[in-house]
Amino acid sequence: MHIATRARRALPALLLALVLLVCALPRASAAGLENRYGIQLLPFDEGQILSIGNQAPGKCSLYALRYARTVLDGVENSGAGMWSNGAVWSAAGYSGFSGDLSACLDKLYSELNAGRPVIVHLQNTAVSGVSKHQNRTSTEEYHLTAGGWDVVDYPHISTSSTYGHWVCVVGYDAAADPEALAESDFFALDPARVSANGVLALTRLLDGTVWTANSPLKVAA
Numbered sequence: 529m530h531i532a533t534r535a536r537r538a539l540p541a542l543l544l545a546l547v548l549l550v551c552a553l554p555r556a557s558a559a560g561l562e563n564r565y566g567i568q569l570l571p572f573d574e575g576q577i578l579s580i581g582n583q584a585p586g587k588c589s590l591y592a593l594r595y596a597r598t599v600l601d602g603v604e605n606s607g608a609g610m611w612s613n614g615a616v617w618s619a620a621g622y623s624g625f626s627g628d629l630s631a632c633l634d635k636l637y638s639e640l641n642a643g644r645p646v647i648v649h650l651q652n653t654a655v656s657g658v659s660k661h662q663n664r665t666s667t668e669e670y671h672l673t674a675g676g677w678d679v680v681d682y683p684h685i686s687t688s689s690t691y692g693h694w695v696c697v698v699g700y701d702a703a704a705d706p707e708a709l710a711e712s713d714f715f716a717l718d719p720a721r722v723s724a725n726g727v728l729a730l731t732r733l734l735d736g737t738v739w740t741a742n743s744p745l746k747v748a749a
Contacts, residue, residue: 561641569699570599570643572599574728576603580722582719582723583720592696622748623749626743626745627744632744636745637709640700649693649694649739652664666718667732684721692739693720711735712734715732717731
């Protein structure tokens with residue numbers, strides 16, 4: 529009898545502790561895409577992304593994972609346990625998705641609409657009319673200002689044809705046709721430059737760069 533009475537008295541305290549524990553856990557964002565000056569963008573804290581900053585040399589995959597988990601969880605991700613001579617995708621709850629270009633673009637679109645950032649593997653493509661560094665992974669950056677996006681030409685060059693380059697896709701063009709998607713409809717946090725002199729920068733994907741033959745997408749489980 530005494531044991532049962534003590535248990536009943538302890539139950540409210542246990543329930544309170546459980547509620548406090550659940551409240552303290554990181555939460556995935558439940559909010560949908562926001563139209564930010566013509567880009568359908570996943571909501572995230574720009575300051576957290578800028579705090580992570582641009583990649584350390586050779587660690588674009590790790591930084592793309594850190595951005596993705598930061599967007600999902602709403603707290604800045606340290607990357608702890610996510611690197612072992614390469615990104616450990618499973619440690620961040622990500623796994624591979626492969627297919628032809630159409631399947632990859634459809635998957636990108638559906639994952640973003642479900643509130644999940646996608647990590648994308650890019651390769652070089654040749655850009656005509658460029659006299660130097662013709663091969664690149666992007667040509668346009670969108671810098672966030674108080675009045676909208678300031679579009680600048682800043683070529684991101686993939687320096688390795690063996691390993692390519694990883695970015696974290698977080699949005700798409702509001703005018704994109706879901707029945708006729710193109711790589712250039714999508715925007716990414718590019719570890720090469722998420723911070724352009726302290727300003728948040730998005731990178732527009734360049735057509736012909738999603739590396740469909742080499743582990744093109746990593747998606748949240």
